[in-house]
Amino acid sequence: MVPPMPRIAILSDIHANLPALTAVLEEVRMTGITDIYFGGDTVGYAAKAEECVDLVRHHGGHSVLGNHDYYTNAVVANEENIPGGNGWTHNPVWAGVVHAARTLSPDNARWLAELPGYLEIPGGILSHASLHFAETWPYLHTSGDAAPTMDILEEKGYGIGFFGHTHQQTFFTRRSAAGVIAKRVDYSKILLPEGAVCTVLVGSVGQPRDLDERAAWVTWDSDTRIVEFRRTPYPALETARQILEARLPEISAMRLLDESTAKRLLRH
Numbered sequence: 233m234v235p236p237m238p239r240i241a242i243l244s245d246i247h248a249n250l251p252a253l254t255a256v257l258e259e260v261r262m263t264g265i266t267d268i269y270f271g272g273d274t275v276g277y278a279a280k281a282e283e284c285v286d287l288v289r290h291h292g293g294h295s296v297l298g299n300h301d302y303y304t305n306a307v308v309a310n311e312e313n314i315p316g317g318n319g320w321t322h323n324p325v326w327a328g329v330v331h332a333a334r335t336l337s338p339d340n341a342r343w344l345a346e347l348p349g350y351l352e353i354p355g356g357i358l359s360h361a362s363l364h365f366a367e368t369w370p371y372l373h374t375s376g377d378a379a380p381t382m383d384i385l386e387e388k389g390y391g392i393g394f395f396g397h398t399h400q401q402t403f404f405t406r407r408s409a410a411g412v413i414a415k416r417v418d419y420s421k422i423l424l425p426e427g428a429v430c431t432v433l434v435g436s437v438g439q440p441r442d443l444d445e446r447a448a449w450v451t452w453d454s455d456t457r458i459v460e461f462r463r464t465p466y467p468a469l470e471t472a473r474q475i476l477e478a479r480l481p482e483i484s485a486m487r488l489l490d491e492s493t494a495k496r497l498l499r500h
Contacts, residue, residue, distance in 0.1 A: 238354055238455040242434050244271025244396025246288070247300065248332060249438030249488075250280035250474070252447040253287055255466035256437050265451065269353055271396035272298025272360035275344070277324060277439055278471055279478035281332035284438075285340040297347035298360040298396065299369040300329060305345045307333035324484045331480060355454030356392030357385070363393060371398050378404040378431045386429045394432045394452070400442040401435035401450070401461045422459045432459055438471075445490060 241260045246253050260268060268291050275281040277300075288295055306313040307330055320326035336344065349366055350359040361369040364380035372378040372395060385393045386408060403422055405414035410427030417423050424430050435448025442448070446463040472485035 239265055239451060239453040240267040240269055240354060241265045241449060241451055242269050242271060242353075242358065242394050243437050243449045244360070244434050245273045245298070245399055245436035245439055246270070246284050247273055247276045247436065247438035248278035248281040248284050248328065249447075249471050250278075250283050250287075251468070251470045252438045252464075252466045253284050256447050256449055256464045257287065257291065259462070259464045260449075263451065268292055268294065269351065269358055269394075270295035271358055271394065271434060272296045272347070273300045273396060274298070275304050275332035275336070276300030276328040277475075277480070277484045278328065279331065279474040279480060282335050282337060282340060285336065285344065289340070289343060293343070294351060295347055296351055296358055296360050297344075297349055300325070300332075301344050301347060303329045304332045304336070305341075308336070308341045308345070322481055324481045327480050328484065331478060352390075353394070353452075355452070355457070356394060357390040358394045361395060361397040369397065372404065372431055372433060373398060373400075375404040375406070379406075381431055382406060382429050385431070391426075391428055392424050392430050392432065394434055394450070396434055396436065398433050398441075399436035399439055399448075400433055401448050403430055403432045403459070405430040417458065420461045422461075424457045424459060426457065428457075435461070439487070441487070445488065 270288050274284050362381045363384040407413045408429040412425045412427045414424045414428045414430040434450045437447045440448045446465050449462050451460045468488040472488050475485040
């Protein structure tokens with residue numbers, strides 16, 4: 233059996249954004265990386281849940297469960313789990329979830345429902361939001377937020393954890409019991425020495441929220457111990473049009489675009 237390559241790609245928070253996912257997968261292919269892991273929230277917000285799940289499964293299907301995936305599973309199981317009234321149609325989270333639940337094939341819905349909460353990956357662990365209070369999907373916006381998850385990473389011997397959910401790219405670290413700490417090599421690369429404790433937030437392929445509209449993802453080399461934050465341009469206007477054509481909330485389209493492009497789209 234051929235062992236997995238040490239260098240992998242980690243993609244999270246695709247959120248049914250097919251143009252973004254397609255662009256990132258092409259860039260992954262060009263790097264020569266063949267092992268891809270997915271950090272959850274394949275569905276939600278945008279219009280192409282079925283197509284994105286198909287692509288994730290085609291590329292190995294190594295994914296954890298995200299909160300939008302979880303909510304979609306609940307609606308697939310019973311539409312009475314949709315919030316009462318019609319207010320949900322204007323809520324970007326619930327509108328995207330219901331759209332996903334109603335457009336996924338039965339086979340893809342079953343796949344989504346069976347996703348694990350975490351996956352062990354070369355040199356670390358992958359989960360969607362956190363390792364602490366995972367059932368409530370906490371956000372790791374600060375080092376204080378990340379501290380309980382770093383406790384678990386150190387106690388369980390994982391050391392390095394990769395997470396999505398915040399839709400931002402950053403990392404939080406502290407000096408470990410082994411006396412080492414992760415450090416930035418340059419603007420886009422982090423060195424995670426053996427024995428380091430670190431939470432890496434990989435960003436969002438389909439809904440970046442850090443003032444950079446390009447799709448966000450990372451590569452991780454467990455031999456060199458280097459994480460690289462990557463950004464990939466994609467036709468966001470195409471995704472925005474798909475969202476509006478599916479009658480999903482306007483905000484889900486507008487937040488993908490710069491102000492001038494958003495105004496141009498609305499004029500048409």
